[in-house]
Amino acid sequence: MSKPYTIVIKLGSSSLVDASTKEPKLSLMSLIVETVVALRRIGHRVIIVSSGGIAVGLKTLGLEKRPKRLPEIQAVAAVGQGRLIGRWDKLFSYFDQRIAQVLLTRNDIAEWSQYKNARNTLQELLNMGVIPVVNENDTLAVSEIHFGDNDSLSAITAALTGADYLFLLTDVDCLFTDNPRSNPDAKPILVVPDLDQGLPGVSVANGTGSDVGTGGMQTKLVAAELAINAGVHTIIMNSESPSSIFKIVQYIQATEDKTYEGDLMDLQLKELKALNELGVPLHTKFIASADRHHLKNREFWMLHGLVTKGSIIIDDGAYVALTRKEKAGLLPAGVIDVEGSFQQLECVDLKLGHRLPNGEWNKELPTTTVGRARCNYKSTEVSRIRGMKSDRIEEVLGYSDSEYVAHRHNLAFPPH
């Protein structure tokens, strides 16, 4: 490996804690530490996203089951997180490798300046040769500010740091056409050249693998989509042999110019043959194609860092103007209606809707969520100025902060 890469490695609870005894999987953690240290020594920058705080807390406090009440879960997380980071620190200290604990909630990146600050801190740690160990701040996060699962958190961390690779380490070898635990005929999915095309013939609905696992494959696909939209190649692999990361990165590098065309299932057979011939371990790779538009930092932040508080229904004309190359701002004239309650500069979904002949929203026809916006006016105000020309804003609201409902810098659309 010649070029230095930024690599985010996400470990699920199932890789760190035994599902039945809740004892730590120390040998596996040690293998991961050895791999990460080796990656660092050849110049790569590595970030670990580590789950397991709650699982470790349960064991420490002698609790059989995850409590139901939020304050109890958060207390358990507070106890477990300390122990967990202590274990990482101890193992890395045998190699004189420094680590840093970074606990995040959505609130910590809710402002653009905070988002940039999180990015700068992580970059600074990497520049110092430190390995950031990131986790959701389960002790403080309430549902509204939850990332929900560490798969998404790892994708956001990868986008935030402009990573090259995101490795999602789990307790199966790769994504399969169905849950391999319940369906022995499930076939491996080894390469996904364009996730936007969907995954026909693949089912991920069948739950998690263990008591301590949370998201199953579903959240990994969401994470893969977030990450490839930001230009990060995403890999699902088994945590049992972390040193496979070397071989997989080498293989991806060597096959960078390879084009994948044709039926998805046929591609898998060809890929399996190639992996077997070269002795590369099974894994699923979601390719972040260089040809596609990748979200810029600010767009990524709006689409994936923020929580939406409502929606604005826009018409076709507005959608065309907002998504053309020289992107326009959203004028009140293109707003058909408003849903939910939001304040100035809170984030909302943009939905493409249809008008009735009288200009009102035709709720009989389906709407499609097309992007996000941060509005210059609160929901009740947008509702009063919708459909109007901007020069009437002052007359209707008694003031006018902007001719736009949302400025073009405060609009974001996924790269489709």
Ligand SMILES: Nc1ncnc2c1ncn2[C@@H]1O[C@H](COP(=O)(O)OP(=O)(O)OP(=O)(O)O)[C@@H](O)[C@H]1O
């Ligand atoms: N199509 C599929 N292919 C592969 N695994 C699947 C599929 N559908 C469901 N699964 C299940 O997803 C599980 C992996 O996800 P899980 O959330 O349990 O692990 P994790 O990500 O390692 O842990 P955590 O959720 O704590 O981060 C597998 O053990 C498997 O049982």
